Amino acid sequence: xxxxxxxFKQIESLTDKSKIYALKEAVAVIKKAxxxxxxxxxxxxxxxxxxxxxxxxxxxxxxVLPHGTGKKKKIAxxxxxxxxxxxxxxxxDFVGGSDLIEKVASGFLDFDCAIATPEMMKxxxxxxxxxxxxxxxxxxxxxxxxxxxxxxxxxxxAGKIEFKSDKQGGLHVAVGxxxxxxxxxxDNAECVLEAIKQVKPASVKGELFKSISLATTMGVGLKVSI
Numbered sequence: 001x002x003x004x005x006x007x008f009k010q011i012e013s014l015t016d017k018s019k020i021y022a023l024k025e026a027v028a029v030i031k032k033a034x035x036x037x038x039x040x041x042x043x044x045x046x047x048x049x050x051x052x053x054x055x056x057x058x059x060x061x062x063x064v065l066p067h068g069t070g071k072k073k074k075i076a077x078x079x080x081x082x083x084x085x086x087x088x089x090x091x092x093d094f095v096g097g098s099d100l101i102e103k104v105a106s107g108f109l110d111f112d113c114a115i116a117t118p119e120m121m122k123x124x125x126x127x128x129x130x131x132x133x134x135x136x137x138x139x140x141x142x143x144x145x146x147x148x149x150x151x152x153x154x155x156x157x158a159g160k161i162e163f164k165s166d167k168q169g170g171l172h173v174a175v176g177x178x179x180x181x182x183x184x185x186x187d188n189a190e191c192v193l194e195a196i197k198q199v200k201p202a203s204v205k206g207e208l209f210k211s212i213s214l215a216t217t218m219g220v221g222l223k224v225s226i
Contacts, residue, residue: 015220023193026214026222027185031178033219039070040178040217044189046171046196047210056203059165062142063195067184068159070177071112075156076100078116078124078138083149087115090153098123104130111136115144115152135162163196169210171196178216189214 015029030042050057076094077087078101087095094100094111097120104127114131116124116138124138131137138144142162146152165171175188193212200208207226215221 015222020223020225021214023189023214023224024182024186026224027182027189029222030214030216030219031182031185033178033216035178036218040219041070041174042176042178042180042185042189042214042216044171044173044175044192045213045215045221046173047212048165048169048171049206049208049210050165050169050201050204052165052167052169054203057201059171059196059199059201059208060141060163061195061199062160062162063192064155065159065161065175065188066191067176067180067188069161069174070180073112073156074110075153076104076111076114077149077153078114078120079149080117080119083117083147087149087153090150092153101127109134109136113144113156114138115146115149115156117147117149118145121145135164161192163192 021029048059050059052058074094075092077084077092078097079087079095080097084095084097092115096103101120101123109130114136121138128137140146143152143155143160161173163171163173173192175192176185180188197208209226212224212226213221214224
């Protein structure tokens with residue numbers, strides 16, 4: 001018979017698997033769990049009322065979390081000339097034009113977000129098979145292809161994240177760290193849910209959310225009321 005850890009038993013004792021929690025209540029329960037040796041992420045997991053096979057029902061967008069992500073993102077900016085000097089002055093991790101493209105083509109992927117000016121996209125397109133599957137390809141839809149790179153960099157540093165539904169109609173978004181206060185986690189989660197509602201596909205009738213749960217990296221998921 002499998003033996004569960006003291007932490008697992010403690011989490012189980014705090015939760016009711018049959019209960020659907022209000023968001024604020026779910027956050028409070030999660031915060032009571034015994035912390036592990038690392039700062040766990042807290043994630044919203046949603047099942048959406050969409051047909052994932054229909055491209056027009058893809059749910060995708062961006063949102064700036066009011067309290068950030070709790071993680072410093074490494075930013076790569078693909079640009080030339082004066083824009084390159086500007087990006088460097090704003091303290092991004094990697095800046096360059098064709099030289100940075102060649103570096104990535106050779107296997108360099110030590111960054112969490114990529115921003116590019118429109119003039120770079122023709123050359124950058126050849127990295128689609130490398131950056132695309134990792135969610136790193138700059139896109140006008142997410143504001144990461146722009147001539148206003150200062151604004152794009154500022155938003156990423158402030159806690160801008162991208163969300164996108166998957167092939168099963170699910171959507172998973174990290175809304176902070178366990179070290180955050182209850183109010184910070186709640187604010188971030190509420191902000192994400194509102195942003196997702198705002199991009200509800202026109203063809204979807206009724207409620208967009210089928211189910212919502214909130215969980216930590218190593219914890220159980222709590223069902224949250226829609």
